[in-house]
Amino acid sequence: MSTTVVNTGTEGKTWGGGNQPLKASYGKMMMWFFIVSDALTFSGFLAAYGFSRFKFIGSWPIADEVFTHVPFLHGQELPMIYVAFMTFVLIMSSVTMVLAVDAGHHMNKAKVTFYMFLTIIGGIIFVGSQAWEWATFIQGDYGAIQTKGGHILQFVDTDGHRVALKDFVVAEAKERTEHERKNGLWYVAEGSLPTYTVDEVIHGLESHENILIRTEILNEHGHKTVLSRSESLQKLKKDGKAVVEGANLTVNEYGAPLFADFFFFITGFHGFHVFSGIVINIIIFFNVILGTYERRGSYEMVEKVGLYWHFVDLVWVFVFTFFYLV
Amino acid sequence: MADAHKLEIFRGLIKFKSNIQKIWGVLILLTIVTAIEVVLGIYKPEILMGHILGMKILNWIFIILTIVKAYYITWDFMHMRDEVAAFRRMVVWTAIFLICYLIFILLQEGGYIESVYHDGFIKQDF
Numbered sequence: 356m357s358t359t360v361v362n363t364g365t366e367g368k369t370w371g372g373g374n375q376p377l378k379a380s381y382g383k384m385m386m387w388f389f390i391v392s393d394a395l396t397f398s399g400f401l402a403a404y405g406f407s408r409f410k411f412i413g414s415w416p417i418a419d420e421v422f423t424h425v426p427f428l429h430g431q432e433l434p435m436i437y438v439a440f441m442t443f444v445l446i447m448s449s450v451t452m453v454l455a456v457d458a459g460h461h462m463n464k465a466k467v468t469f470y471m472f473l474t475i476i477g478g479i480i481f482v483g484s485q486a487w488e489w490a491t492f493i494q495g496d497y498g499a500i501q502t503k504g505g506h507i508l509q510f511v512d513t514d515g516h517r518v519a520l521k522d523f524v525v526a527e528a529k530e531r532t533e534h535e536r537k538n539g540l541w542y543v544a545e546g547s548l549p550t551y552t553v554d555e556v557i558h559g560l561e562s563h564e565n566i567l568i569r570t571e572i573l574n575e576h577g578h579k580t581v582l583s584r585s586e587s588l589q590k591l592k593k594d595g596k597a598v599v600e601g602a603n604l605t606v607n608e609y610g611a612p613l614f615a616d617f618f619f620f621i622t623g624f625h626g627f628h629v630f631s632g633i634v635i636n637i638i639i640f641f642n643v644i645l646g647t648y649e650r651r652g653s654y655e656m657v658e659k660v661g662l663y664w665h666f667v668d669l670v671w672v673f674v675f676t677f678f679y680l681v
Numbered sequence: 682m683a684d685a686h687k688l689e690i691f692r693g694l695i696k697f698k699s700n701i702q703k704i705w706g707v708l709i710l711l712t713i714v715t716a717i718e719v720v721l722g723i724y725k726p727e728i729l730m731g732h733i734l735g736m737k738i739l740n741w742i743f744i745i746l747t748i749v750k751a752y753y754i755t756w757d758f759m760h761m762r763d764e765v766a767a768f769r770r771m772v773v774w775t776a777i778f779l780i781c782y783l784i785f786i787l788l789q790e791g792g793y794i795e796s797v798y799h800d801g802f803i804k805q806d807f
């Protein structure tokens with residue numbers, strides 16, 4: 356005698372249980388849902404970047420002038436080239452990943468191993484490139500002056516070409532030494548001191564007739580506004596507060612510090628995803644070699660890490676657009 | 682898993698003979714799109730500097746090309762093309778809806794704050 360209803364009347368129907376309406380395994384579906392949530396995280400960051408950029412639309416740094424370096428080609432202005440190379444490396448490693456997935460469908464262990472290996476190499480090249488890009492950005496290139504209001508003044512010659520501080524400023528012997536944490540107040544240190552002082556920059560500007568100041572403000576053609584000679588001297592003397600060389604989380608010689616903050620945070624978060632993707636790929640690579648999936652009879656695990664790896668590529672496509680192109 | 686892959690892109694305009702051939706085909710497509718973006722990004726043709734809907738035409742082109750790339754990465758590399766329609770929709774539409782919502786709110790607000798700065802911290806002077 357039964358008091359519970361065992362017959363729901365939905366047997367054999369889609370929602371009767373025991374079938375897979377979405378025809379996707381649990382693991383693959385959860386990887387997709389993780390990707391959806393991670394995509395929302397990244398779009399939150401990129402939308403926040405857009406928010407700050409719209410807020411300072413009239414003075415935002417021009418990416419083409421920031422990322423102009425290519426390894427081994429010193430002193431040449433080649434915007435976009437290196438980041439295009441990085442994008443291509445990541446797309447290429449996506450291709451080798453999808454080839455590994457395809458080889459997995461055919462249960463071809465040798466090919467899966469080979470393509471997984473190439474994917475890992477591609478990922479390492481990408482992360483290395485990103486580290487180089489960070490180092491170049493942190494080191495900076497021309498140097499600039501920060502005003503009391505937190506804006507950046509850069510230097511150009513009369514033709515509009517950028518001039519580095521070291522080309523017209525002479526550093527004099529200084530009494531001021533970097534404060535280290537072993538002196539004075541214990542465990543309180545300061546960042547490394549810039550090569551020049553504001554007074555030396557003023558002196559350098561006075562003695563070089565052909566150098567002008569370029570402000571952050573964008574004119575109607577989308578170029579940065581260049582001040583006249585007298586305005587330049589006046590502006591520097593009145594507002595100049597600190598010498599900035601390179602970029603970090605508080606100052607940025609290329610323009611708004613927020614630009615550097617978002618650059619570090621978003622590319623850093625993406626780079627962390629690439630790094631963890633490489634680690635997961637290496638784990639799966641060894642599992643493939645050990646024959647784990649051969650014994651399991653299915654290479655679906657390769658497919659799941661493949662989804663994650665493609666997602667990393669997908670995010671980069673957007674980061675590339677919003678940081679380097681738009 | 683061993684399901685047959687759908688081997689056509691551009692709504693059947695290009696048909697591939699095998700999945701591997703399709704992968705290389707999509708790679709070529711993505712490379713061409715990236716190359717177009719890079720060339721436009723370097724030369725910035727003057728003709729594309731006009732504004733449509735508050736943004737430069739060039740920037741609209743970049744964003745559209747990015748979405749095209751995202752589509753082919755998702756559909757062909759991540760095999761979304763081969764998934765059941767219901768599954769595809771619950772992943773793609775959820776994300777697209779929430780992202781559009783977020784972007785609209787934040788960019789709208791950013792533009793508002795910019796206008797407040799720009800107009801001497803006065804937005805409405807009654």
